[in-house]
Amino acid sequence: MRTVFEKPDAIALVAEVFRECGYEGASMSTITARTRLSKGSLYHFFPGGKEQMAAEVLAHIDAWFAREIFVPLETADPQTAIAQMWTAVDQYFRSGKRICLIGAFALDETRDRFASPVRTYFERWIKALEGALKRDGIPAGLAKQLAEDAVAGIQGALVLARASADETVFERSLAGLRMRLSSPKR
Amino acid sequence: MRTVFEKPDAIALVAEVFRECGYEGASMSTITARTRLSKGSLYHFFPGGKEQMAAEVLAHIDAWFAREIFVPLETADPQTAIAQMWTAVDQYFRSGKRICLIGAFALDETRDRFASPVRTYFERWIKALEGALKRDGIPAGLAKQLAEDAVAGIQGALVLARASADETVFERSLAGLRMRLSSPKR
DNA sequence: GTCTATACAGTGATAGAC
DNA sequence: GTCTATCACTGTATAGAC
Numbered sequence: 001m002r003t004v005f006e007k008p009d010a011i012a013l014v015a016e017v018f019r020e021c022g023y024e025g026a027s028m029s030t031i032t033a034r035t036r037l038s039k040g041s042l043y044h045f046f047p048g049g050k051e052q053m054a055a056e057v058l059a060h061i062d063a064w065f066a067r068e069i070f071v072p073l074e075t076a077d078p079q080t081a082i083a084q085m086w087t088a089v090d091q092y093f094r095s096g097k098r099i100c101l102i103g104a105f106a107l108d109e110t111r112d113r114f115a116s117p118v119r120t121y122f123e124r125w126i127k128a129l130e131g132a133l134k135r136d137g138i139p140a141g142l143a144k145q146l147a148e149d150a151v152a153g154i155q156g157a158l159v160l161a162r163a164s165a166d167e168t169v170f171e172r173s174l175a176g177l178r179m180r181l182s183s184p185k186r
Numbered sequence: 187m188r189t190v191f192e193k194p195d196a197i198a199l200v201a202e203v204f205r206e207c208g209y210e211g212a213s214m215s216t217i218t219a220r221t222r223l224s225k226g227s228l229y230h231f232f233p234g235g236k237e238q239m240a241a242e243v244l245a246h247i248d249a250w251f252a253r254e255i256f257v258p259l260e261t262a263d264p265q266t267a268i269a270q271m272w273t274a275v276d277q278y279f280r281s282g283k284r285i286c287l288i289g290a291f292a293l294d295e296t297r298d299r300f301a302s303p304v305r306t307y308f309e310r311w312i313k314a315l316e317g318a319l320k321r322d323g324i325p326a327g328l329a330k331q332l333a334e335d336a337v338a339g340i341q342g343a344l345v346l347a348r349a350s351a352d353e354t355v356f357e358r359s360l361a362g363l364r365m366r367l368s369s370p371k372r
Numbered sequence: 373g374t375c376t377a378t379a380c381a382g383t384g385a386t387a388g389a390c
Numbered sequence: 391g392t393c394t395a396t397c398a399c400t401g402t403a404t405a406g407a408c
Contacts, residue, residue, distance in 0.1 A: 003374095004373065004374080005373085005374095020294075020295055021210075021294060021295045022208060022210060022211075022293070022294035022295065022296075023211075024207075024208060024210035024211040025208075025209075025210040025294055025295055025296070027400080027401065027402085028401070028402060028403080029400075029401080029402095037374090038373095038374060038375050038376080039375085039376090039402090039403085039404095040373080040374055040375050040376080041373065041374055041375080043403070043404080044373060044374075045373090049402065049403065050402070050403095099293050102349075103293070103345045103349070104290075104293040104294060106345050106346075106348045106349035107208070107285050107289070107290045107293065107344070107345060107348055108206075108207060108208035108211055108285075108290060109206050109207045109208065109211055110208075110211070111348055111349070118349050119349055119350060119351055121349075122346060122349045122350060123350070145358075145362060148346065148355065148358070148359060148362075149339075149359065149362055151342075151346065152339060152342030152343050152345065152346045152359055153335070153338060153339055153342050154342065155341065155342040155345040155346065156337075156338030156339050156340065156341040156342025156343070156345070157338050157342070158293070159289045159292050159293060159338065159341040159342070159345075160292075160308060160334065160337065160338045160341065162292045162293055162297055163288075163289070163292035163297070163304050163305055163307075163308045164305060164308060164309070165305055169334065172331075172334070173334060173335065173338055176331060176334075176335055189392095190391065190392080191391085191392095213382080213383065213384085214383070214384055214385080215382075215383080215384095223392090224391095224392060224393050224394080225384090225385080225386095225393085225394090226386095226387095226391080226392055226393050226394080227391065227392055227393080229384095229385070229386080230391060230392075231391090235384065235385065236384070236385095
């Protein structure tokens with residue numbers, strides 16, 4: 001049997017392996033095994049090897065978030081965009097079964113390799129959310145605080161969801177964050 | 187030159203390498219290089235190799251948190267214990283320059299190797315905090331929610347701190363979490 | 373574009389001198 | 391308890407046939 005892939009397919013498959021194993025944990029042999037792509041195919045798509053794979057995976061993820069979340073937050077009606085953000089986040093992370101690869105890369109020393117895309121991703125997310133909140137009438141200082149809090153809260157919820165045996169913890173955390181964002185009473 | 191270490195010293199040194207590089211990223215050669223311990227010494231202390239090192243490091247971290255945070259939360263005056271928790275957390279994570287190794291292990295597939303200690307650590311932290319809040323007069327449902335939110339928030343703040351170039355983000359996030367916990371108005 | 377075969381540096385681990 | 395030398399193996403990466 002012989003299956004022919006296109007590069008976008010390859011990126012999506014490789015992304016999933018990095019998510020499951022991390023950058024160092026994802027060896028070329030685990031990647032070939034789980035993607036069913038041979039080394040030849042992988043090096044054909046990614047002449048730069050593992051590092052290029054990770055870089056393109058990060059760019060692919062960033063593009064998804066830009067399209068589904070950042071751009072709406074930056075341009076659309078704030079309330080609609082924020083609502084869409086929560087549903088997109090819950091879907092994307094599969095209710096906590098999937099992690100945020102960019103968050104995981106931030107934690108270990110892979111961060112040094114991909115510092116710039118990692119930083120940009122979080123900065124843009126926070127800025128976009130902060131902007132939407134301000135357009136919705138929240139004062140500047142509070143908007144920034146709420147935006148940081150929400151983005152951090154999502155990352156924390158992912159850690160907790162993976163650590164815990166409790167399947168409901170992610171959606172529960174998300175619901176709490178959502179409420180805090182929509183009715184900021186302190 | 188020849189320096190003689192005791193096992194507790196070795197554990198602390200190895201812990202720092204795992205924190206910086208992750209489990210897969212910390213090879214025996216990086217461990218020997220950064221700890222200045224030879225392979226012989228390391229295998230003398232940890233006959234089970236890398237896996238035993240990580241297991242003992244996790245146990246060591248868990249013991250620290252138990253002593254400084256969990257036990258106070260479980261037994262001492264709630265307000266005092268919670269205040270102590272926030273200062274201990276800020277110190278331990280060096281204002282966000284240090285990560286939570288257990289949180290990092292939760293994210294990649296190292297989780298499967300050390301699932302039980304990882305789960306236990308977070309469960310105990312949340313339970314202990316929840317208990318302290320209840321003893322302080324917070325209703326049960328809200329106490330659980332606040333406890334989960336605080337622990338997740340700390341993990342999220344660590345991710346953000348590492349991703350960001352902004353040195354102040356961790357302490358700012360911590361201050362927000364602290365305030366939410368002490369005056370839970372929703 | 374896919375595959376197998378191969379190079380060779382680096383991996384975790386062991387043995388044994390001191 | 392520390393060290394060096396060495397093991398078998400897996401790691402990434404390349405070459406070339408199809």
